Structure formats: structure tokens, C-alpha cells
Amino acid sequence: DTAVSQTPKYLVTQMGNDKSIKCEQNLGHDTMYWYKQDSKKFLKIMFSYNNKELIINETVPNRFSPKSPDKAHLNLHINSLELGDSAVYFCASSHRGPRNYGYTFGSGTRLTVV
Amino acid sequence: DAKTTQPPSMDCAEGRAANLPCNHSTISGNEYVYWYRQIHSQGPQYIIHGLKNNETNEMASLIITEDRKSSTLILPHATLRDTAVYYCIVRVSSAAGNKLTFGGGTRVLVKP
Numbered sequence: 445d446t447a448v449s450q451t452p453k454y455l456v457t458q459m460g461n462d463k464s465i466k467c468e469q470n471l472g473h474d475t476m477y478w479y480k481q482d483s484k485k486f487l488k489i490m491f492s493y494n495n496k497e498l499i500i501n502e503t504v505p506n507r508f509s510p511k512s513p514d515k516a517h518l519n520l521h522i523n524s525l526e527l528g529d530s531a532v533y534f535c536a537s538s539h540r541g542p543r544n545y546g547y548t549f550g551s552g553t554r555l556t557v558v
Numbered sequence: 559d560a561k562t563t564q565p566p567s568m569d570c571a572e573g574r575a576a577n578l579p580c581n582h583s584t585i586s587g588n589e590y591v592y593w594y595r596q597i598h599s600q601g602p603q604y605i606i607h608g609l610k611n612n613e614t615n616e617m618a619s620l621i622i623t624e625d626r627k628s629s630t631l632i633l634p635h636a637t638l639r640d641t642a643v644y645y646c647i648v649r650v651s652s653a654a655g656n657k658l659t660f661g662g663g664t665r666v667l668v669k670p
Contacts, residue, residue, distance in 0.1 A: 448601075477657070485643070487602065487660040500657055534601050536658075546592060547658055549601030 447471070450535050450550040457525055458558055464521045465553045467535030475499075476518035477547065478510060479534040487534070493518055525557045562646045567665040570640075576633040578664055580646030583627040588650050591622060592658070593631045595642040602645065602660070605631065636668045 448469045457463050469476065477500075478490040492500035493512040507523045522529060535550040563581040570576040582591065592607040606613055606620045608629075613620045619632040633640055645663040 486662070489657045489659070492657060546604035546607060547602070548604065551601050
């Protein structure tokens with residue numbers, strides 16, 4: 445199936461740990477994103493990569509480090525996890541430019557820090 | 559990106575048309591109107607977008623006023639599965655640096 449897939453779907457971890465979330469898209473898109481949806485349900489962009497180049501970096505703690513090994517993958521590594529990092533993290537992809545018909549989102553990774 | 563204003567919630571009867579309004583009075587000439595929805599616990603789903611002409615696809619219709627200061631998303635025959643939060647977003651389409659910024663959206667409840 446063509447899609448944006450994230451792993452894992454659920455992640456429960458203790459404060460202070462380091463964890464990674466992986467994202468892959470097979471849609472041929474050239475731009476990928478990470479969004480965070482907190483308990484109040486607001487979706488906020490964190491990062492965006494276009495052809496492996498970082499193009500959007502919102503005000504996010506530097507404990508969050510995205511990495512894009514190729515344009516089909518965008519992983520998110522989080523160091524020293526804090527309680528406030530608990531949220532649902534969504535990966536998305538799109539085309540840049542005139543073929544930008546919208547973003548395709550993954551199904552989310554629910555991170556719970558205890 | 560221009561801001562949008564949507565009612566926080568609305569109910570709709572199953573089988574009837576759902577008309578979701580959105581105000582975007584500060585929209586610029588090169589900004590598109592996008593609609594997404596988020597069904598509970600799922601990722602947001604693209605519905606439709608347009609610049610100034612009305613648009614229709616298999617999911618919905620988008621009616622944009624002539625002055626482009628407001629638009630309406632129409633779900634022609636709402637089903638229970640259309641219960642979701644609907645987001646109206648305006649943004650420039652072509653630049654990679656233009657992010658999709660979500661507001662509070664409209665929580666639509668389709669009732670039997």
C-alpha cells in the first residue's frame with residue numbers, strides 16, 4: 445500500500461531515556477514533516493525536510509533531533525525524555541511546488557513518558 | 559499564512575449535507591484554501607483544496623466566495639464515519655518553507 449508509515453505506534457518509556465520514532469513514505473514525495481499533537485489536540489509542526497535538507501525548524505528543544513537518510517525517510521530521535529514530551533507525533537509528506545496537492549499523514553506514534 | 563476562523567463545533571444529521579464555514583478575510587492572492595479532517599486517533603486526512611474556483615472531488619465540494627474571504631466545505635451526504643475535526647487552512651502552495659498550520663478546527667458530530 446502507498447502510504448506514510450510510522451513505527452512504533454505506541455511507545456511508553458521512562459523519563460530520561462532516549463528513543464527514536466521512524467517514518468517512511470513510498471509516495472515519491474520530496475518533503476517530509478514531523479508534527480506534535482499534545483493533550484489539547486493542537487497540531488504543531490516541528491520539523492520539515494526537503495530532499496534530505498532541513499527547511500523548517502520550529503522552536504523545539506534541541507533534545508529533539510530529526511534525521512533524514514534519504515528523501516523517503518525522516519526519523520525523530522529524542523534525548524533525555526521529559527514528561528512534557530508525552531504526545532502523539534505525526535509524520536507527513538508532500539510534494540514541493542505545483543504538484544503540492546496536500547500532505548499525507550501517518551497514523552501517529554503515541555508517546556507516553558512516565 | 560493567513561489565519562482562519564471556524565465554529566468550534568456543529569452537529570449534522572446522517573444523510574444530510576454538512577456545510578462547514580470558514581472565514582479567511584486576510585487571505586493573500588497566492589494563498590490556497592485547504593481542508594483536512596482528523597478522525598479520532600488517526601492522522602489528519604487531506605480533503606480538498608482550491609484557489610478561487612469552486613472544487614469538487616469524491617469526498618466533498620469547496621465553495622470559495624468571489625472575494626475569497628470565506629469558504630464552505632460541503633459534505634453532500636454525511637455519514638457517521640464523517641464525525642471528525644475539520645480544519646480549514648490557508649497557505650501558499652508552492653514554497654517548501656510554507657508549513658501547514660492547524661488551528662482549532664470544527665468538531666463535527668454526525669448523528670443518526
